Every structure is written in C-alpha cells, then in structure tokens.
Amino acid sequence: MTPPIQLAAGIAALGLALPEGAEAKLLAYLALLDKWNRVYNLTAVRDVERMVSHHVLDSLAAVPFFQGGCADTTRVLDVGSGGGLPGIPLAIARPELQVTLIDSIAKKTAFLLQAKAELGLPNVQVITGRVEDFQPESPFDVITSRAFSDLKEFVTLTRHLLAPSGHWLAMKGLMPHEEIVSLPDWARVSADHALAVPGLEASRHLIVLEHAA
Numbered sequence: 028m029t030p031p032i033q034l035a036a037g038i039a040a041l042g043l044a045l046p047e048g049a050e051a052k053l054l055a056y057l058a059l060l061d062k063w064n065r066v067y068n069l070t071a072v073r074d075v076e077r078m079v080s081h082h083v084l085d086s087l088a089a090v091p092f093f094q095g096g097c098a099d100t101t102r103v104l105d106v107g108s109g110g111g112l113p114g115i116p117l118a119i120a121r122p123e124l125q126v127t128l129i130d131s132i133a134k135k136t137a138f139l140l141q142a143k144a145e146l147g148l149p150n151v152q153v154i155t156g157r158v159e160d161f162q163p164e165s166p167f168d169v170i171t172s173r174a175f176s177d178l179k180e181f182v183t184l185t186r187h188l189l190a191p192s193g194h195w196l197a198m199k200g201l202m203p204h205e206e207i208v209s210l211p212d213w214a215r216v217s218a219d220h221a222l223a224v225p226g227l228e229a230s231r232h233l234i235v236l237e238h239a240a
Contacts, residue, residue, distance in 0.1 A: 028076070030054060030057060030076060030078075030079050031050075031054055033076060033079045033080070033226065034050060034053060034054060034057075034079050034083065034084070035050060036225065037079065037080065037083075037084040037087070037225035037226060038050065038084075038087065040225040041084070041087055041088055041090075041225065043087060043090060043091075043120065045119075045120050046119075046120075046122060049119050049120060052119045052146050052147075053083055053116060053119055055145065055146055056083070056111070056115055056116070056119070056142060056146055057078055057079065057082075057083060059138075059141070059142055059145060059146075060078060060082070060110055060111070060138075060142075061078065063110075063138045063141070064110070067134050067135070067137075067138060070082065070109070070110050079226070080224065080225065080226030080227045081227060082110070082112050082116075083116050084224050084225050084226060084227065085112075085113075085173075085198075085222075085224045085227060085231065086112050086113030086115075086116040086117065086173070086198075087113075087116050087120060088222040088223070088224045088231065088233075089113055089117075089171075089196065089198055089222065089233050090116075090117060090120045090121060092196060092220060092233055092235070093117060093121060093124065093169060093171075093196070101123075101124060101125055101168060102124075102125050102127070102165065102166075102167045102168045102169075102190075103117065103124050103125065103126045103127065103167060103168065103169045103170075103171060104126075104127045104129065104158075104167040104169070104170045104171070104185070104188060105117070105126060105127065105128045105129070105171055105172070105173075106129060106158050106170060106171070106172040106175050106181070106184075106185060107129070107130055107131075107158070107172055107173075107174065107175035107176070108128035108129060108130045108135070108139060109130060109132075109135055109173075109174070110135065110138065110139075111128060111138070111139050111142055112173050113171060113173050113198065114126050114127075114128045114151070114171075115128070115139075115142055115146070115148070115151070117171075118148050118150050118151045119146070119148070122150050123150075124150060125150050125152070126150055126151050126152070127151075127152045127153075127154060127163070127167070128151060128152070128153050128154070129153075129154040129155075129156065129158055129161060130154075130155065131155070131156060131157045131158075132155075133155055136153050136154070136155040139151075139153045140153050158184050158185055158188070159184045159185075161188065162187075163188065166188055166189055166190040166191075166193065167188055167189060167190060167193060168190055168192075168193045168194075169193060169194050169195075169196055170185045170188060170189050170193070170194075170195050170196070171195070171196040171197070171198065172197055172198065173198040174198075177203070177206045177209070178197055178203060178206040178207060178209070178210055178234065178236070179206065179209045179210055179211065181195065181197055182195055182210065182211065182214045182236060183211065186213075186214075189238070191238065193237070193238075194217070194235055194236065194237050195214075195234075195235070195236040195237070196233055196234070196235055196236075197233070197234040197236065198222075198231070198232075198233055199231070199232045199233075199234055200229060200230055200231060200232070201230045201232070202219065202230070202232050203232075203234065207234075210236075212239060213238060213239050214236050214237070214238065214239060215236065215237060215238075215239040216234060216235065216236055217235050217236065217237045218234075218235040219232055219233070219234055219235070220232065220233040220235070
C-alpha cells in the first residue's frame, strides 16, 4: 500500500474530517521528515510506510481530544517535539489551534522551522530551549507530549506553563499505572482514552491530566 493510500485509509478509519489540502500537507511533511531523517536522525523509523502509521496516524488519533474534551482550546504546547510529533499533524488537522513546538536540540528545531515554512503553517511557533526555562507571555490551554518523559517529570517541568483550567495530554503506549501512582499531589488524571491507530498493532493511551482541586 502506497503512503497516500495508507494515509487516506487511516484518516477514514479514524473518522476524521480534515481541512481541504490537509492530506497533501501531511504527505509533504512525511517526505520532508524522511529527507531530513537521513542526515539528522530525527526518528528511528526509517521506512516511509511505517512513518505513516507509527507517526502521522498515531498523532492524528489524538486529534479529537484537542477539541471535544477541551472545546475552548486555542493554545497548545508540544513538549520535546523532536520531528514535530504530534504537533505538526495536529496543526495541519486543526488550523484553528495555535501550536507551539519546543525542543532543546537545535538540529531538531531547524527541521521544525523548515517544515513550518515549506508546509505553510502560520499557526505554528518553534522554540529552541529547555521547557523548564520557557517563559511565554501567556499560559497554554493544553500541553502535550508523545515521547518526552514519565508523567511526573512531564507535569513538573511544565506546571508553570499550563493555564489554571488547562489540561495535559500525554501520549503513551501501555497504560502507565506506576507513573500515575508517582504523580505529585497537585496533579491528577481526569481521563484515559485507549487509542486505536490504523496499521499499528500496539497499545496506545492518551492520558488526560489536570490541576488537582
């Protein structure tokens, strides 16, 4: 199955309605990721077909939870964005969101800046630096990560960046029971969503966290 067919089938299986031109941008992103990955080692996945399921569709599976459960979301922070996952697929799928991508490694943010320019993503901002040192003008409605750290470190390093009524959305594989037990008392899990990713035979969970009352 070619990447365009695989992507279209996956989007249909997820039941997503994407803006006009979004699939073309996602394919252009994949091509860019594949090209840069040969030099900058952005991801361990080398095969484009596997990138469709393991990266793009995996990121898109979480998209409904950036609107339904958090309806007023406008500002999203993708922590340890790396090759732009899930931030770039999210920004393409939901152009009404303002998505900030932060990573401490300059070669990765160089790729993210190139992707923003080539794909024409005015709703994306790229920051090079450590998230614990990031001091934006306004807090974020949602802070997400896909492979950044365990839950305790994730919420601790980003606590100062989340709006009082905001949510953390952590993309995980197996249900992280031990990580949840280790959470600080000021953060709590408010929801857990099992994600079914087309073409990915692996357990995936989206853990929703918020400030404890």
